[in-house]
Amino acid sequence: MGFFPERGAIWLDGDLLPWSDARVHVCVHGLHYGTGVFEGIRFYDTARGPALFRLGEHLQRFERSAAQYRMQLGWSEEQLAQAVRDVIESSELTEGYVRPLALYGYGNLGILPRQCPVTVAIVVYPFPMYLGADGIQNGIRVTVSPWRKTHTSSVPSTAKGCGQYLNSFLSLSDARARGFEEALLLNQEGFVAEGSGENVFYVKDGTLLTNDAPASILPGITQASVLELARLHGIPSRIQTWIRLEDVLEADEAFFTGTAAEVTPIREVDGRSIGDGTVGAVTRRLQDSFFAAARGEAHADLGWLTFLKERGGNGMDGRRVLRPRSHEAGVQSTGRT
Numbered sequence: 419m420g421f422f423p424e425r426g427a428i429w430l431d432g433d434l435l436p437w438s439d440a441r442v443h444v445c446v447h448g449l450h451y452g453t454g455v456f457e458g459i460r461f462y463d464t465a466r467g468p469a470l471f472r473l474g475e476h477l478q479r480f481e482r483s484a485a486q487y488r489m490q491l492g493w494s495e496e497q498l499a500q501a502v503r504d505v506i507e508s509s510e511l512t513e514g515y516v517r518p519l520a521l522y523g524y525g526n527l528g529i530l531p532r533q534c535p536v537t538v539a540i541v542v543y544p545f546p547m548y549l550g551a552d553g554i555q556n557g558i559r560v561t562v563s564p565w566r567k568t569h570t571s572s573v574p575s576t577a578k579g580c581g582q583y584l585n586s587f588l589s590l591s592d593a594r595a596r597g598f599e600e601a602l603l604l605n606q607e608g609f610v611a612e613g614s615g616e617n618v619f620y621v622k623d624g625t626l627l628t629n630d631a632p633a634s635i636l637p638g639i640t641q642a643s644v645l646e647l648a649r650l651h652g653i654p655s656r657i658q659t660w661i662r663l664e665d666v667l668e669a670d671e672a673f674f675t676g677t678a679a680e681v682t683p684i685r686e687v688d689g690r691s692i693g694d695g696t697v698g699a700v701t702r703r704l705q706d707s708f709f710a711a712a713r714g715e716a717h718a719d720l721g722w723l724t725f726l727k728e729r730g731g732n733g734m735d736g737r738r739v740l741r742p743r744s745h746e747a748g749v750q751s752t753g754r755t
């Protein structure tokens with residue numbers, strides 16, 4: 419099997435379609451200018467069946483990202499949540515990754531997407547540990563990227579905009595070409611920003627530190643979750659907007675967080691060991707705690723999990739075809755072929 423299983427349904431503008439039928443036209447605006455937004459959500463196998471990790475927060479960020487690009491999704495959070503459930507059900511996967519995507523669609527190819535209705539898709543596929551099982555267990559080797567993080571005054575770092583990931587592509591492909599697993603990007607001010615798709619944490623003298631949006635980062639849902647877990651474990655933590663590279667190099671421990679990367683220890687930056695080069699106690703504790711929460715083994719009271727098998731009692735049939743609100747408003751073609 420390749421990266422995609424190519425079975426199960428893809429949700430496209432309200433319809434659950436067979437995988438191979440979920441297409442858009444080459445003249446879709448988002449393909450030309452990156453004018454789209456997306457999300458990444460994991461679901462984990464738990465004793466109570468598959469459960470989505472922080473679904474509400476991800477869908478809310480999806481809507482906020484869209485709003486930053488003046489895009490109206492045309493679907494409520496509840497409708498999108500239902501669509502996510504439907505696609506996971508059709509995939510028959512017990513663990514995996516959900517990719518909601520919204521693009522300015524087919525209409526014109528001026529810079530402004532006039533007459534381009536917004537196309538929304540939801541895809542589900544398996545996604546084993548992004549930076550590898552060895553990376554999760556023993557940590558990864560990271561390089562400081564020659565590419566600086568796009569400044570948030572140029573494109574808003576708080577949005578997960580499609581075109582913004584050219585910056586991630588350049589930094590990650592450079593890191594991989596030079597034999598490293600991940601890139602660490604500095605921002606335009608020369609301070610630490612984040613990884614190509616992860617937030618960064620470090621530990622110094624027992625205190626956990628990470629940065630925030632003014633450092634031109636995407637504030638992560640995993641980052642917020644780890645900060646919450648640290649609080650519950652009594653691990654002191656601090657948000658420090660301006661992290662110097664030396665702070666990370668001289669740290670006792672460092673790690674990345676993200677939906678894809680989960681909690682991945684950093685053991686080396688450009689050949690320099692972080693701490694003693696092994697996974698530190700604070701990192702391991704938070705990593706264990708994160709996986710326990712995601713797999714429903716602990717912290718159920720935090721309400722982070724949405725269980726697939728326990729519907730909200732709305733009596734809706736999971737396989738029904740939804741109708742977008744924009745249709746009601748009289749917007750026509752979505753540009754699908």
Ligand SMILES: Cc1ncc(COP(=O)(O)O)c(C=O)c1O
Nearest residue numbers: 615616617636638639640676677
């Ligand atoms: C650039 C960037 N930073 C940070 C993150 C981590 O965010 P989250 O934990 O919400 O997945 C991601 C992944 O979405 C990302 O793409």
